[in-house]
Amino acid sequence: MAAIAPVMLLVLGGGVFGAAKAGIVNVPGVSPPKKPTASAEKPKASNPPSTKPVERAKQSPPTSPTRTKEEAPKVPEEKKVAQIWNEIPTEALATMARQYKDPELARVLVHMDTEKAAQVLGTLEPKRAAEVSRLVGRESVR
Helix, strand or coil: CCCHHHHHHHHHHHHHHHHHHHCCCCCCCCCCCCCCCCCCCCCCCCCCCCCHHHHHHHHCCCCCCCCCCCCCCCCCCHHHHHHHHCCCCHHHHHHHHCCCCHHHHHHHHCCCCHHHHHHHHHHCCHHHHHHHHHHHHHHHHC
16 A cells, blocks of 8 residues: 555646646646637727727718709608698798708698698799799699
8 A cells, every 4th residue: 555655646746737737727837828818808998999880880881862962851850840830920931941942841831731831932032932832742742
């Protein structure tokens, strides 16, 4: 039994040394340095945020269709705007209407009360009133 003790000590010592050399057991000076893991590569909180999502957003194609120069952007929620305009005095609407492009104005007027829309058209210059009336006719067909 006395001869077995040194052999067991050598086998156990050799096993620990082998495990340390393989990186299974961490023994300073014997174990190999650890390789960086995926979690170690993450940026620290003190680093500025990555700009990659912003770059992807810039590269994505535009979602709205391409517009021609003559086509004006749609007035959002024309029906709601028309409901509001129905309650505003005609003189104030005439001032507001001058700020709108003809297609935008037509899209709102088509949803307004007929009498109120006629009053607004009556405050415009004759040529512009004729053009907006024509556009209102096109919008009402849609």
